[in-house]
Amino acid sequence: MMRRLKPFFTFGLLMAVFMLSGCSDMIVLDPKGPVGAEQRDLIMYSIWFMLFILLVVYALTAFIVYKYRDRKNHKGYDPDNEGSHLLETIWWIIPIIIVIALSIPTVKSIYSLEGPPEESKDQKPLVIHATSVNWKWVFSYPEQDIETVNYLHIPEDRPVLFKLTSADSMASFWVPQLGGQKYAMAGMETELYLQADEQGTYEGRNSNFTGEGFTNHTFDVMAMSDAEFDKWASETKADAPELSKGQYDKLMLPGHVKQMTFSSTHLDWVDHAKNPEYALDARERLGYEEKLPHSKAGKEEKKKREEEMKKLEESESHGDSHAH
């Protein structure tokens, strides 16, 4: 029997090695800010518990299966053994204890993640509105009065309060290295605090399925020093073009766009958290109609979109004033 179980053990061992060696390479376990770090700690804490449970169950299984396999001179057979109050009580109580041990830090983290990180809670957070549209992200900086599309600049060591909403499908705003996600929904606003403690560029994305362009519904987050951030913001305010309503309406059409920068925000005329119909109305104004994906018209539409995407990738210029 041991021979038969061998593949299991070898495999398990391999996986364990794999896991321990690979840990720091996995971005969720390699956070660059306090929110992600708190979540990493909780995850690692639970992983140790779970490995322990697996170990107990596997050891017990292996022992019982080996010892009581049917064979010649089988010993210890007791067919009418129906249970044991003592044993059963033990395995009602142990999982209860484990659940309590996991619940306490979980609840603590849930509450602490609702606000800005502990280490920087006396700083005023930078507020950024993140709006998801199929399949792009619009970021508005109300204080700086600037707006970017598909990229973000944030100062390091300072909490950022994201106010999330969506113009159409339900999306999820996620920057794995900075911390866990939250949904962005039309008709309402959710809030998420994140913070970067290291300079660098982090990948962010929508992780809630939003249809055809979902896979490339991504953005870059660039964390920089306070001074650099302020410089960027004021330069943008001075140099970037204003966002016109017509331009913004065009952004409401489904599809990807390159990174863009503007010296005003759409918050002046629409808040999708209060007006969930805006994007659909804009599409109607522009005469856009969603095509059946399998029809001739749908396929032509798709080809058109793909060509636009290609052109976009080929064009060297990165947005109106933004370069990196």
Added chain:
Amino acid sequence: MKWDEFFVTGDPMIYGADVSIVLTMVGILFYLTKYKKWKWLWDEWLTTVDHKKLGIMYIVSAVLMLFRGGVDALLMRTQLAVPEAKFLDSQHYNEIFTTHGTIMIIFMAMPFLIGLINVVVPLQIGARDVAYPYLNAVSFWTFFIGAMLFNISFVIGGSPSAGWTSYMPLASNELSPGPGQNYYLLGLQIAGIGTLLTGINFLVTILKMRAPGMTLFRMPMFTWSSLVTMVIIIFAFPILTVALALMTFDRLFGSHFFTLQGAGMDMLWANLFWLWGHPEVYIVILPAFGMFSEIISTFSRKTLFGYKAMIWSMLLIAGYSFLVWVHHFFTMGSGALVNSVFSITTMAIGIPTGVKIFNWLFTMYRGKIQFTTPMLWSLGFIVNFVIGGVTGVMLAMAAADYQYHNTYFLVSHFHYVLIAGTVFACFAGLIYWYPKMFGYKLNERIGKWVFWVFTIGFNVCFFPQYFLGLDGMPRRVYTYSEESGWGPLNMVSTIGGFMMGIAFLILVYNMYYSFRYAKRETTGDAWDGRTLEWSTPTAMPPFYNFAKIPEVTGLDHFWRQKQAGKVEKLKAEDIKPIHMPSNSGVPFIMASFFFVAGFGMVFEWMWMAIFGIIGVFGTLFYRSFEYDDGYYVSVEEVIETEKISK
């Protein structure tokens, strides 16, 4: 509507599918006509109300759906094997994962289990049939028709592509126009009717039709798990029915329950969906638990350890299953208190589940374990299911779930639970009760190959996905970049997927091989079983199950009789005429009208929908005036069938 909107065109794979569908149909028609099988098909199968035959039809459909869902899975895994693959485009991938998820859960896992329940439960409780045999046929045919309606979407009109969760507003007319999403709504609605009816039918059957002496606490574990499952079905499925109906109104009649316009609430859909969807997970896992209890006890040759604790933990799980749905959207911003409460209730489900695991282990303790194939699947279940279980607890910790949500960590978790739980159980139960259904066992040697190839493939496929999840790979992406670094693990995962595909082929070969060569059973007790289904004298129970209804004196009645050497022989003088229900073609015809109605609604051809609905009501009307009280099987026929010499 134009032709190019009706038939799906332009993809060589779809043309291939078209051709193979037409060829298969022609082949079947040709075979039935050439060998004059039409009458046989109609009399023996299409009109049957025998729970065993309905069960077999459920299982056959489920295996076909496993094939369909499995092909979908391999197409996806092929696309994901390497970065930037061009095998499937985005739309196609989205349609495939949507149909894969829906088919696997609604049209594979559930019918597979319901099929086994159909075959086994009446036998286990010593009954001749279910409480409402005619209704049972209606259940099967509505499930089957719902499945067929959903399945044709990929060649006619295009498949749904909003995920099996169909979140609004993505699934609305504005963002998912066309028939695809309607297929989802109507296919699930029609099949759901059948499921709800099954819930009621088996609840009554188990409560009312037990053999004398079989008290609730003498019922076999599989029957218990089925009972609890039926209760969950009865509470959960009406929620789905209402939710689907509301979305259907949104799409077909312009209402605004979940839409972006008109103050619709998309989160209301998510809540309703998971209020049904989470209990649904237990609908497909509890019968599996019941099966493993039977199999582990049988092949450890020992009473189940902690029988009562097993039952209480199941009842607890059933109750809890309605109290945890929010864990599917911790990230929706419900606030710290709500997330904390649902974190804890979700983790708490792990407690009774853990208790069950230890009880199974201690059922083997001091037993005499035989490594038959059903037992191997059960051991494999324990070893693999705990991985799904512990990662489930990890997901339940909301603050951590903010990172796992919608990633491959989740994909891996639910496949560990659904495959190592439900699918392993389906295989185990199928092999275990195969002799009851067909009169011979599946070959054990080939069966062991299936087990090892499948189980290893399963781990190779899904274990790496935990790491992909922690490395930030979201679910439902159709491709990824080279720089993401997800390539190697995805390749490993795909290899594992194909190993499972190969194992499935070996399983099918085993069915063929055993049909040709397996030794036929001579008694009804192929595995030296413990419960009443093994007590019929012929290998396959006759259509009336028991010539004489057994009287039960305790748990594992049949086993204890055998131990005491006191198995009663059936005597001719004990036999009385047996009342049985007549066959009926009405359920099949009614379901066909459901198809017409559903198809009409999918394409918004209201004349057709109305015609179909009138047909459905017509068959109901017809049935209500049909005074058929069944018939009696004569004593002579029973004596003949049971081969009793006078």
